[in-house]
Amino acid sequence: xxxxxxxxxxxxxxxxxxxxxxxxxxxxxxxxxxxxxxxxxxxxxxxxxxxxxxxxxxxxxxxxxxxxxxxxxxxxxxxxxxxxxxxxxxxxxxx
Amino acid sequence: xxxxxxxxxxxxxxxxxxxxxxxxxxxxxxxxxxxxxxxxxxxxxxxxxxxxxxxxxxxxxxxxxxxxxxxxxxxxxxxxxxxxxxxxxxxxxxxxxxxxxxxxxxxxxxxxxxxxxxxxxxxxxxxxxxxxxxxxxxxxxxxxxxxxxxxxxxxxxxxxxxxxxxxxxxxxxxxxxxxxxxxxxxxxxxxxxxxxxxxxxxxxxxxxxxxxxxxxxxxxxxxxxxxxxxxxxxxxxxxxxxxxxxxxxxxxxxxxxxxxxxxxxxxxxxxxxxxxxxxxxxxx
Numbered sequence: 001x002x003x004x005x006x007x008x009x010x011x012x013x014x015x016x017x018x019x020x021x022x023x024x025x026x027x028x029x030x031x032x033x034x035x036x037x038x039x040x041x042x043x044x045x046x047x048x049x050x051x052x053x054x055x056x057x058x059x060x061x062x063x064x065x066x067x068x069x070x071x072x073x074x075x076x077x078x079x080x081x082x083x084x085x086x087x088x089x090x091x092x093x094x095x
Numbered sequence: 096x097x098x099x100x101x102x103x104x105x106x107x108x109x110x111x112x113x114x115x116x117x118x119x120x121x122x123x124x125x126x127x128x129x130x131x132x133x134x135x136x137x138x139x140x141x142x143x144x145x146x147x148x149x150x151x152x153x154x155x156x157x158x159x160x161x162x163x164x165x166x167x168x169x170x171x172x173x174x175x176x177x178x179x180x181x182x183x184x185x186x187x188x189x190x191x192x193x194x195x196x197x198x199x200x201x202x203x204x205x206x207x208x209x210x211x212x213x214x215x216x217x218x219x220x221x222x223x224x225x226x227x228x229x230x231x232x233x234x235x236x237x238x239x240x241x242x243x244x245x246x247x248x249x250x251x252x253x254x255x256x257x258x259x260x261x262x263x264x265x266x267x268x269x270x271x272x273x274x275x276x277x278x279x280x281x282x283x284x285x286x287x288x289x290x291x292x293x294x295x296x297x298x299x300x301x302x303x304x305x306x307x308x309x310x311x312x313x314x315x316x317x318x319x320x321x322x323x324x325x326x327x328x329x330x331x332x333x334x335x336x337x338x339x340x341x342x343x344x345x346x347x348x349x350x351x352x353x354x355x356x357x358x359x360x361x362x363x364x365x366x367x368x369x370x371x372x373x374x375x376x377x378x379x
Contacts, residue, residue: 004374006258007258028159036281036379037378037379058258058259059259060259060300061259061316062314065158066312066314067158067160067312068159069107069108069157069158069159070108071157071158071180078298078300078301079298082298082299082300085361086361
């Protein structure tokens, strides 16, 4: 999905995806079970869950964090991401 | 109206302990019956009368939402919900990291109870309808996106969409907002609408409440900036209307728009949204 766009902006230029706080994560896998976009992947080893496909994450969606009991998932600031998207759109239209 | 309170049992996290305390205090303040989640799970008949005669309040401790999921699994109609971890985040309170409540935990519990009682008192008084006088005629013509055995309808009239599957329909500076047919089918049966407060000021792509189904919690991402002026009370009482008629009777809120000329530049017209839906359906 990295070749897709969001509001006309290449998805890989938009840093919107979850960050896992491994001090809080209890590897219940609720987020991975919930997310239909395969953002997460389960692994062997200490970190049994990783954000493997950040560009699969739907921009502005934070639904996985609402399944997270230990509150281990965080997202960037929406206002800053929206400003970035508008800036890229303006730069593209000025070309 | 009397209530029954179904709460987290409070034995896993401090937020759960707060939820349990909220249930005890709220029950004492309102004369409500407490529903033990463990006993409800083991012997639902024990609470059949209480659940059928009372409006049900669910108090979850954390986002695992065990109490909510239990209610869903037993088809219990929920009147309102409280999520302690959400209140904790907005309160700035530092919760003690133990299951025995400390002063901060007790303070948080009382704050949650106060908010709950305030909300119960407010809803017991008839509120004047704030729904606009603008006529939003039902759509008569749709684009149809087909994927496998599914058909997703998209009205061709004056609806615009964000890429988060939320539509907006504006007439001058008033707009209705709802979710698309694609999203309501993705969520399956919607059983709870956590509505934003009227008078809430929301930025474009901010949060306009959430929807819950057995499958997921869906954050309603605002398609435009503005102030919430009305919530669809029929949908709050019967969220299934969203599944039945997402573009008509299943509308969610009305907003007074504050930046529509600029906001609409970041929205999709029906034809473009149809392509997005096609892509999403293929990727899902």
